[in-house]
Amino acid sequence: MEKKSVIILGATGSIGLQTLEVIKKLPDFELSGIVFGKNLTLARKIIKENKIENYYSPFYPNYKFSSLEEFLENLKPNIVVSAIPGFDGMISSLKAIKYTKRLALATKEALVCAGPFVKQECKKFNVELIPIDSEHSAIFQIFDNFVERIMITASGGAVRNIKTGKLSKLTPKDILKHPVWNMGKRITVDSSTMVNKAFEVMEAYELFETNNIDVYIHPTGTVHGAVLLKDGTVKIHFGFPDMKIPIAYSLTYPERKYINTNWPEFSSKNFEFYEVDKEKYPAFFYGKTILNDLSKRIAFNAADEIAVERFLKEEIKFTQISEIIIKTCEQIKGKVNSIDDIIEIDKISRKYAKNI
Amino acid sequence: MEKKSVIILGATGSIGLQTLEVIKKLPDFELSGIVFGKNLTLARKIIKENKIENYYSPFYPNYKFSSLEEFLENLKPNIVVSAIPGFDGMISSLKAIKYTKRLALATKEALVCAGPFVKQECKKFNVELIPIDSEHSAIFQIFDNFVERIMITASGGAVRNIKTGKLSKLTPKDILKHPVWNMGKRITVDSSTMVNKAFEVMEAYELFETNNIDVYIHPTGTVHGAVLLKDGTVKIHFGFPDMKIPIAYSLTYPERKYINTNWPEFSSKNFEFYEVDKEKYPAFFYGKTILNDLSKRIAFNAADEIAVERFLKEEIKFTQISEIIIKTCEQIKGKVNSIDDIIEIDKISRKYAKNI
Numbered sequence: 001m002e003k004k005s006v007i008i009l010g011a012t013g014s015i016g017l018q019t020l021e022v023i024k025k026l027p028d029f030e031l032s033g034i035v036f037g038k039n040l041t042l043a044r045k046i047i048k049e050n051k052i053e054n055y056y057s058p059f060y061p062n063y064k065f066s067s068l069e070e071f072l073e074n075l076k077p078n079i080v081v082s083a084i085p086g087f088d089g090m091i092s093s094l095k096a097i098k099y100t101k102r103l104a105l106a107t108k109e110a111l112v113c114a115g116p117f118v119k120q121e122c123k124k125f126n127v128e129l130i131p132i133d134s135e136h137s138a139i140f141q142i143f144d145n146f147v148e149r150i151m152i153t154a155s156g157g158a159v160r161n162i163k164t165g166k167l168s169k170l171t172p173k174d175i176l177k178h179p180v181w182n183m184g185k186r187i188t189v190d191s192s193t194m195v196n197k198a199f200e201v202m203e204a205y206e207l208f209e210t211n212n213i214d215v216y217i218h219p220t221g222t223v224h225g226a227v228l229l230k231d232g233t234v235k236i237h238f239g240f241p242d243m244k245i246p247i248a249y250s251l252t253y254p255e256r257k258y259i260n261t262n263w264p265e266f267s268s269k270n271f272e273f274y275e276v277d278k279e280k281y282p283a284f285f286y287g288k289t290i291l292n293d294l295s296k297r298i299a300f301n302a303a304d305e306i307a308v309e310r311f312l313k314e315e316i317k318f319t320q321i322s323e324i325i326i327k328t329c330e331q332i333k334g335k336v337n338s339i340d341d342i343i344e345i346d347k348i349s350r351k352y353a354k355n356i
Numbered sequence: 357m358e359k360k361s362v363i364i365l366g367a368t369g370s371i372g373l374q375t376l377e378v379i380k381k382l383p384d385f386e387l388s389g390i391v392f393g394k395n396l397t398l399a400r401k402i403i404k405e406n407k408i409e410n411y412y413s414p415f416y417p418n419y420k421f422s423s424l425e426e427f428l429e430n431l432k433p434n435i436v437v438s439a440i441p442g443f444d445g446m447i448s449s450l451k452a453i454k455y456t457k458r459l460a461l462a463t464k465e466a467l468v469c470a471g472p473f474v475k476q477e478c479k480k481f482n483v484e485l486i487p488i489d490s491e492h493s494a495i496f497q498i499f500d501n502f503v504e505r506i507m508i509t510a511s512g513g514a515v516r517n518i519k520t521g522k523l524s525k526l527t528p529k530d531i532l533k534h535p536v537w538n539m540g541k542r543i544t545v546d547s548s549t550m551v552n553k554a555f556e557v558m559e560a561y562e563l564f565e566t567n568n569i570d571v572y573i574h575p576t577g578t579v580h581g582a583v584l585l586k587d588g589t590v591k592i593h594f595g596f597p598d599m600k601i602p603i604a605y606s607l608t609y610p611e612r613k614y615i616n617t618n619w620p621e622f623s624s625k626n627f628e629f630y631e632v633d634k635e636k637y638p639a640f641f642y643g644k645t646i647l648n649d650l651s652k653r654i655a656f657n658a659a660d661e662i663a664v665e666r667f668l669k670e671e672i673k674f675t676q677i678s679e680i681i682i683k684t685c686e687q688i689k690g691k692v693n694s695i696d697d698i699i700e701i702d703k704i705s706r707k708y709a710k711n712i
Contacts, residue, residue: 142498142591146612151622216622226594232601232616235498236592238582245588256502260588266507266572271627 005032006251007077007100009092010084011046011055012039014184015106015132015243019081020050022248026257033075035068035092037084068092072099079251081132082107085184086305087346090114094339097121104250106132108199113298113342115206129207130250135200136207137246138224138237143208149228150204153218154276157192159318160217164279170318172311189308193321194276198287198300205291215284216273222264223271240264283322286329294336295345296329302349303328310354328353361388362607363433363456365448366440367402367411368395370540371462371488371599375437376406378604382613389431391424391448393440424448428455435607437488438463441540442661443702446470450695453477460606462488464555469654469698471562485563486606491556492563493602494580494593499564505584506564508556509574510632513548515674516573520635526674528667545664549677550632554643554656561647571640572629578620579627596620639678642685650692651701652685658705659684666710684709 006023010016011034023031033054036043040060047055056063056071065071072080072095080096081104082089089107094117097103103122105111110118122129131137135152158175159167175192176185190196201213221241228234239245240262248258264270278285283304290296307324310316316324328349336342362379366372367390379387389410392399396416403411412419412427421427428436428451436452437460438445445463450473453459459478461467466474478485487493491508514531515523531548532541546552550571557569577597584590595601596618604614620626634641639660646652663680666672672680684705692698 141589148617226622228617228619229612230617231604231612231614232595232598232618233497233605233612234594234619236594238590238592239588242588248587249589256585256587256589258587261504261584261586262588263505263584263590266582266627266629268624268628271622272624273622 001028003028003030004078004251005030005075006079006081007031007033007035007072007075007096008081008083009035009096010037010082010089010107012036012042013083013085015081015083015247018243019083019247020046022244022251022258025259026248026251028257029079029251032077033071035071035084037088068095069099072096076100078102079104081247081250082110083132085186087113090342091339093118094121097125097127100127102128102130104130104132104247108133108203109301111203111206112199112301113294113346114339115202116294117339117342119206130253131203131207132243132246132250133200133203134224134241134243134246136203136225137249139204139208139227141249142225142227142235142237144227144229146229146231147208147210147227148230149212149214150208150210151214151216151226151228152197152200152204153221153223153225153273154194154197154215155191155219155221156217156274156276157194158188159192159280160219164277167280168317168319172314175318185312186305186308189311189321190304192318193304194281194284195287195300195304195321195325198284201288202291202297211291213288215276217276218273220264220270220272223273238264238270281322283325286322286326290329295332295334298336298342298345299329299332299349300325302346303353306350306353324353324356327356357384359384359386360434360607361386361431362435362437363387363389363391363428363431363452364437364439365391365452366393366438366445366463368392368398369439369441371437371439371603374599375439375603376402378600378607378614381615382604382607384613385435385607388433389427391427391440393444424451425455428452432456434458435460437603437606438466439488441542443469446698447695449474450477453481453483456483458484458486460486460488460603464489464559465657467559467562468555468657469650469702470695471558472650473695473698475562486609487559487563488599488602488606489556489559490580490597490599490602492559492581493605495560495564495583497605498581498583498591498593500583500585502585502587503564503566503583504586505568505570506560506566507570507572507582507584508553508560509577509579509581509629510550510553510571511547511575511577512573512630512632513550514544515548515636516575520633523636524673524675528670531674541668542661542664545667545677546660548674549660550637550640551643551656551660551677551681554640557644558647558653567647569644571632573632574629576620576626576628579629594620594626637678639681642678642682646685651688651690654692654698654701655685655688655705656681658702659709662706662709680709680712683712
């Protein structure tokens, strides 16, 4: 059997690095190239260690490919793992669709800010869209035609056991300890505001085309999601939080070729679920109300990025992150007809969020 | 679309009656006939209420069909729901395979005592074998090619919270209160000895062709089973204990046409699991050691039926049920080459179990 070729967009990030590890354990897959950003030191290490012949970075253009498109067109990979964070990731995901058969998607902005465009392009070019994020991978793995509701879980972040009244005093240092997953700074803050979970609800709305999405706080992170079927059956996806598993699944789907027979215990502590506190996580609840308003979703993402930056610089309080997001979204209205519209709304939103 | 015709073997029993209810709620299915045993009063009521033209009972042969085969051959149903309890159910299941496209199987003896024969006949006549029992239906619904282990749950029966030292004093009256499911007398006793769960492990062994079957005590009966996959993923089947759901699934598979959007809560009380106590349930643990010995499985079933009868008549103590089963199985050896062999081993085992 011919090996399936994989390109990683964002090879120096957490998902990128774990994808590298996963590919080494999957004999039927081979890495045919990487794309990276500014982290040249790490990129060089990866290129050397993995003997990578083809790579591209927009920040170091002195290589054989003059653009991402040229790079992708030359390699025509079977699978593109799209894991460039932020708004750049959305643009490169959209570009990648034309040159591959499968988009394994980790970049949340692609669906949050451009869901309808990404799906339209995938349909046009007959490309499979497979989510990598653990919650969406979980739902994807158990989804069928008889789903009435979707359930995904949230850790509740660093503030889960802190009283709402005390949130405004939390410093960046307090927040940057996350209980389950080991992640970057923005996603760690987003996890504590549950803004990340609002993004995931938006992504699930695009992927599974339903508004019926419930979220529960679940401390152990062992249940990633569930589907509630129309005959009273619930299928639950359960397993240790380990991103390598959904990454591998996004490559090997519909098969499972990654070996890891290490399952969590069937004990009730691995099945604790709590309602999400409305007072503690206002941005999350706001985010759930704007699922079908793409312009507000773009604003939500942009404002969050700015607000988190401002919180990390200690310009604003923790509780002001949500305030900035909601205020920004309330300013943004209108249809989104193109990628240019997305970029424009993003710019306006960032500017607004900076000046609140 | 033409309606799918269903025949119920064992229409006056609990599964039979619930199947009647389910069919009424499924517009694409129609009841084309019933088979019943000695309960003529109830059968007449069913026949009248459902305007059933075709029926058969071996105990009341004064009707237009002289045998079960003739009845089945005339009706050629799309689906046979096989729910005659006991050894007769095994024989009629085997007969039904020749005249249908799908065997929806509730009779445990068919797989416990004749698993290889039933599977062989289904293969020969290209008949789908769909389990009805809630645990097996659950596993069937979530099973795939990447399963490493299977998990099914047990209620632990009426003795769950009783100390092992006190079991020998329990009367039939003590036992005949079962916490989750509403069932007949034998199955209620079998639930307390967990002999029913040993049967289910044997059935799962036949259906899913694996020895890797774990059982946990699970008081709420909301998790019916789980599959542990080779990549670390676990899929769990969760839902209220309601036999109508697996019955409907056995008819509508691969679709879900039965409507019941009533799901249990995601709360940790619905996810309590305990190890099975070796001292309390010796017959269960013995049963798990004889999976690949069909002759001992036949003896296990026969001895249990006799022992439960003797317990219900207060001839023996509750704890002696397990003793009789294990002693009987230890006497039985040898290959099972035919249905006649099954019948012979069953007879010998019953005789032995009566005289212990």
